[in-house]
Amino acid sequence: MAWHHKCHLCESKFSTMKSLTSNxxxxxxxxxxxxxxxxxxxxxxxxxxxxxxxxxKSYFVQHSSNRMHGDNKYQYLCCNRSGKVRLRGKGIRHIKTQGSCKTGMSCIANMRVLTVSQVLLRWITVLHTT
Structure with missing residues (x-):
């Protein structure tokens, strides 16, 4: 089982965002x-x-494709500050002096968007802890 979500208060690790939020x-x-x-x-x-x-002062980004259930479209957006910095390349260039906005932990801020029959409807969840 993968433990992707780390609590920023106690360093415990969780397999789902729901269990992190519950913690x-x-x-x-x-x-x-x-x-x-x-x-x-x-x-x-x-x-x-x-x-x-x-x-x-954050952005909500989509890491997975939309999910369809009948005529309903579900879209999951999460905070861009969540997770670890992923360095790309071979390390030849200098890393940004400004650093990254990534926290190294899982941010529970998210949006769950439900679109029903081409009209955007409901279920936007915004949670943000800085």
Whole structure:
């Protein structure tokens, strides 16, 4: 079993984001705020998402393809700061002096987007701990 998600408070490792979130709530007594939004169009969602990204100084990126269930499309977006830095190349060039925005841990900030029959609907979850 792969242990991809590391708690930033106790260094415990978890196989799913759900179990990491549960650890933060039960062991560390963190209150995790979940929001649900409804949008009339994809453009309205994108406008809201860009505003959210500007406010939290992060971006929400998609690491896997969309999932289809009938006419419903599910899209999972996660925080770009989550995970370890992956250096590319052969080490010839200097690494950025500014560094990376990656935290080395799993950020629980995410968005689950459900699109129903071409109209963007609901289930946006934004969780961010800095």
């Amino acid at each position: 933060l709530q039960t062991v560390h007594n963190l209150v995790i705020k979940t929001e649900t939004h409804n949008f009339v169009s994809h453009d309205e969602f994108i406008k809201w998402k860009l505003n959210e990204e500007e406010n939290c």
